Amino acid sequence: MSQHTVDGKSILQQGIHCTEIVNNMKDGLAIVHEGRVVFANSAWYTITSSDADAISEHMLVDIFSEYMRSQVQDAYDDTLRSQQTTTLDDCMLVGETLYVELTLSPLHTDKNDFVMVSLRDVTSRCALLRKVQQHNERLESILHSMHDVVISLSAEDHSILSINSAAEILFGIPLRNLSKATESGLFLLVHPDDREKVQNFYYTLPMMEFNELEYRIVRQDESIRWVRDEGYVVYCKSTNLQRIDHIIRDITQEKQAIQALHKSERKYKNFFHKIKDMAFTVSPEGFFLDINDAGIELLGLESRKVALQSNVQSFAENPVVIDEILAELEDKGFITNKYVTLKSTSGKSIEVDITARVKKNESGQIRYYEGIASNITQALENQRNRVLRNTAAGMCHYLNSHLMHLSSATDGMEEELAELDEKFMTSSGPEEKDEIWFNGRNALNGYLHDVTIL
Numbered sequence: 001m002s003q004h005t006v007d008g009k010s011i012l013q014q015g016i017h018c019t020e021i022v023n024n025m026k027d028g029l030a031i032v033h034e035g036r037v038v039f040a041n042s043a044w045y046t047i048t049s050s051d052a053d054a055i056s057e058h059m060l061v062d063i064f065s066e067y068m069r070s071q072v073q074d075a076y077d078d079t080l081r082s083q084q085t086t087t088l089d090d091c092m093l094v095g096e097t098l099y100v101e102l103t104l105s106p107l108h109t110d111k112n113d114f115v116m117v118s119l120r121d122v123t124s125r126c127a128l129l130r131k132v133q134q135h136n137e138r139l140e141s142i143l144h145s146m147h148d149v150v151i152s153l154s155a156e157d158h159s160i161l162s163i164n165s166a167a168e169i170l171f172g173i174p175l176r177n178l179s180k181a182t183e184s185g186l187f188l189l190v191h192p193d194d195r196e197k198v199q200n201f202y203y204t205l206p207m208m209e210f211n212e213l214e215y216r217i218v219r220q221d222e223s224i225r226w227v228r229d230e231g232y233v234v235y236c237k238s239t240n241l242q243r244i245d246h247i248i249r250d251i252t253q254e255k256q257a258i259q260a261l262h263k264s265e266r267k268y269k270n271f272f273h274k275i276k277d278m279a280f281t282v283s284p285e286g287f288f289l290d291i292n293d294a295g296i297e298l299l300g301l302e303s304r305k306v307a308l309q310s311n312v313q314s315f316a317e318n319p320v321v322i323d324e325i326l327a328e329l330e331d332k333g334f335i336t337n338k339y340v341t342l343k344s345t346s347g348k349s350i351e352v353d354i355t356a357r358v359k360k361n362e363s364g365q366i367r368y369y370e371g372i373a374s375n376i377t378q379a380l381e382n383q384r385n386r387v388l389r390n391t392a393a394g395m396c397h398y399l400n401s402h403l404m405h406l407s408s409a410t411d412g413m414e415e416e417l418a419e420l421d422e423k424f425m426t427s428s429g430p431e432e433k434d435e436i437w438f439n440g441r442n443a444l445n446g447y448l449h450d451v452t453i454l
Helices: 005-013 042-048 052-057 066-082 123-145 166-171 183-187 195-208 252-274 293-299 319-332 377-426 430-452
Strands: 028-033 036-040 086-092 099-107 114-121 149-154 160-163 210-218 224-236 241-250 278-282 288-291 334-343 349-360 366-375
Touching: 028 042, 028 099, 036 042, 042 114, 066 086, 066 099, 066 114, 099 123, 149 166, 166 241, 183 195, 195 210, 195 224, 195 241, 224 252, 278 293, 293 366, 319 334, 319 349, 319 366, 334 366, 349 377
Parallel strands: none
Antiparallel strands: 028 036, 028 114, 086 099, 099 114, 149 160, 149 241, 210 224, 224 241, 278 288, 278 366, 334 349, 349 366
């Protein structure tokens, strides 16, 4: 403690004993008169980095940063006027490196114009608070930039403690209205058909500690959205209190995509199993991953279970052809109208027309082959029969033409011979008979020539 001759006497005249200031205290203590420090302990000088020899020149407000001085002066004046203790938190000293808690207490003397001032170093606490504040600001920024709705509810009265701005987009209601709502108010936003299960979900969450639920909500514009609500019970160890956090995500598009996928799968399965041609899916090793009823029947298999244990190579009449098809599939990614002869379990040969494609994963590896094999055995047989019929018809036409010429020639020769006989019988002389014979011989040679060139 430092005591100056002039000021010390005036203080002693006021009946103030210097023993009131304890040297071993960590807090800085001082006595201020008319705004000037007249007594201080060693901790005061350490905290304020001031000179003990020049204490009479120290004004109380001068040890604080410039923007704090008016507040400190007001607090000092209020203490003198009200004769009540005044406290200011987190006051920054000159140099902006130290923060103190300032307490001003009136010293009750004859004139009541002395004030005891204490300074407690709270720099580390302020630094921690600043970190917490910065952390909270970052968290708040993250929460308000999230697309998911984050709601914190009080475990005691179920009021909304906090809610981020994503709720405004999801529910279509101004955030200022949502922040004033209660848990029961949130239930009114739920689709009426889902409300009961959502209420049960919220009411049982404190016992479950974690749970999730998918349900529908009705926005203010009456449009319906699907959401996934994940609820957590959060324990605050410092206060031994609970809060319940909900993260609500809009899954409408996901739900619609899943519904569309299921619808597409149902259509595919209906097509796959109802098509009359053999539809199949085969692994890269050649084993059936899937095959429809038409394929099972075509190959003469006992059941689907047996089919899924079979390899396509075992049904190929010429396995080399299957290897060639797989190589072309791997190279081009698809094949069309490939004729292959298969052999059913009964040994019957089956001609099929195969159209297939490759399905690969993201890394380009083959997952499976899928395609359709159409039974063209009867079609090929019909085609071969048509060729035979056309060939036979041509031969018949050719033979018929020749037979007609032969028949005509035969009839002509018979007529010529009959005419020769008649002319010979009626001829009168040798010269006339020679002429008749010459003409008849030429006519017969002409018929013979026609038959020879056919």
